[in-house]
Amino acid sequence: MRIVADENIPLLGAFFAKQAEITTHPGREICRAHLMQADALLVRSVTRVDPALLAGTPVRFVGTCTIGTDHLDLPGLQAAGIAVSSAPGCNARGVVEYVLSCLLTFSERTGKAWRSQRVGIIGVGQVGSRLANTLTALGVDCLLCDPPRAERGESGFVSLDELLAQADVISCHVPLEHQGPHATKHLLNAERLARLAQGTWLINSSRGPVIDNQALAALLLQRPDLQVALDVWEHEPQVDLALAAQCALATPHVAGYSLDGKLRGTEQIYQAFCAHFQLPATLALSELAPTAGLATIVVNEQTPTDWSLDRALRWVYDVRDDDARFRAAMAGLPVDQIAKVFDQLRKHYPLRRECSHLQLAWQGAGDLPAHWLAAGFSG
Numbered sequence: 115m116r117i118v119a120d121e122n123i124p125l126l127g128a129f130f131a132k133q134a135e136i137t138t139h140p141g142r143e144i145c146r147a148h149l150m151q152a153d154a155l156l157v158r159s160v161t162r163v164d165p166a167l168l169a170g171t172p173v174r175f176v177g178t179c180t181i182g183t184d185h186l187d188l189p190g191l192q193a194a195g196i197a198v199s200s201a202p203g204c205n206a207r208g209v210v211e212y213v214l215s216c217l218l219t220f221s222e223r224t225g226k227a228w229r230s231q232r233v234g235i236i237g238v239g240q241v242g243s244r245l246a247n248t249l250t251a252l253g254v255d256c257l258l259c260d261p262p263r264a265e266r267g268e269s270g271f272v273s274l275d276e277l278l279a280q281a282d283v284i285s286c287h288v289p290l291e292h293q294g295p296h297a298t299k300h301l302l303n304a305e306r307l308a309r310l311a312q313g314t315w316l317i318n319s320s321r322g323p324v325i326d327n328q329a330l331a332a333l334l335l336q337r338p339d340l341q342v343a344l345d346v347w348e349h350e351p352q353v354d355l356a357l358a359a360q361c362a363l364a365t366p367h368v369a370g371y372s373l374d375g376k377l378r379g380t381e382q383i384y385q386a387f388c389a390h391f392q393l394p395a396t397l398a399l400s401e402l403a404p405t406a407g408l409a410t411i412v413v414n415e416q417t418p419t420d421w422s423l424d425r426a427l428r429w430v431y432d433v434r435d436d437d438a439r440f441r442a443a444m445a446g447l448p449v450d451q452i453a454k455v456f457d458q459l460r461k462h463y464p465l466r467r468e469c470s471h472l473q474l475a476w477q478g479a480g481d482l483p484a485h486w487l488a489a490g491f492s493g
């Protein structure tokens with residue numbers, strides 16, 4: 115068995131070396147010539163995989179160790195008889211922690227309490243539902259918009275128009291779909307962006323093209339009241355540095371870049387690979403992953419509730435560090451260097467662990483709901 119894989123997939127050897135010979139390449143450089151003897155191709159999100167890439171190769175299984183699948187031509191691969199697996203939810207917890215950190219940062223910068231803001235969540239799947247559960251458990255009012263789920267008869271959703279009219283914060287968690295009844299390319303276009311209420315906090319950690327970046331850049335010239343956090347960009351790895359400069363927070367597509375999230379992605383694809391090739395899946399991530407360096411955070415009852423909670427959330431993940439690294443690396447770069455530096459920032463991302471690997475012990479009698487720990491910081 116032969117596997118060709120993106121060199122940025124962690125624990126490849128630990129999971130697959132017993133079953134296959136593995137060859138790795140930078141994800142953006144994987145080409146047909148690399149695949150002429152491969153049975154399986156394992157990628158992350160930067161390799162475009164379509165029938166043309168695999169034509170004439172023995173590849174029969176494609177696994178992406180990511181949540182997003184917009185880099186895969188799913189109908190084309192299915193028609194070509196290629197099995198495809200992704201890693202649903204693998205890094206969702208990391209994205210939730212990124213959004214919480216954005217809320218904290220905007221709160222500090224505007225003086226508005228983040229827990230009093232009404233948060234509109236567009237796309238309520240693996241990430242959006244975890245975010246909604248966490249925020250609701252913390253007493254934050256949420257508006258949920260997910261037309262595909264609403265059409266399946268599920269309740270509790272508002273329309274996009276209602277969300278735009280009523281939310282103080284908007285956070286996008288939809289897949290990138292270029293066409294169809296629920297297409298999300300430029301879901302937030304110039305017309306919808308113009309409807310954002312005074313002082314809205316807008317966060318995009320889904321895919322860059324979900325927001326019309328050019329329209330957003332034009333709007334921000336007129337609307338300094340808006341606080342925008344972009345983790346994803348319309349022409350990645352190229353970034354519009356003028357737009358980045360107008361954003362309150364700018365990061366290089368790392369919202370879900372916890373070590374835990376990446377390792378879970380590899381494990382999920384290992385399981386799918388074994389199932390596809392009818393091999394025994396004898397390895398589990400719990401045996402291979404490093405243990406967390408920090409096991410317990412105690413939020414002290416002597417300190418004011420919000421301060422303690424905010425402090426604990428900052429310990430878990432501080433988006434300001436990633437924003438600072440991004441701005442420092444991008445400062446004054448010639449246009450033809452931006453994409454390379456963007457990829458380097460991602461390849462050499464610092465170690466980050468999720469809070470699901472920590473225990474947050476709440477000892478206070480403050481206003482934190484009793485179910486907070488379970489609802490907010492698990493899974």
Ligand SMILES: NC(=O)c1ccc[n+]([C@@H]2O[C@H](COP(=O)([O-])OP(=O)(O)OC[C@H]3O[C@@H](n4cnc5c(N)ncnc54)[C@H](O)[C@@H]3O)[C@@H](O)[C@H]2O)c1
Binds near residue numbers: 320368
């Ligand atoms: N920045 C990052 O590091 C990062 C990490 C993980 C995922 N992502 C992106 O976030 C996306 C969402 O992740 P997920 O795990 O929640 O995916 P998911 O598939 O579990 O959920 C997506 C939800 O969006 C809904 N949806 C689809 N079209 C919609 C529309 N037009 N309007 C509103 N809702 C719509 C779906 O019904 C679904 O419930 C992924 O597709 C990926 O592109 C980014």
Ligand SMILES: O=C(O)[C@H](O)[C@H](O)COP(=O)(O)O
Binds near residue numbers: 180182
């Ligand atoms: O879709 C996902 O899971 C995320 O966007 C993920 O963080 C992408 O990571 P990459 O493939 O770019 O390493």
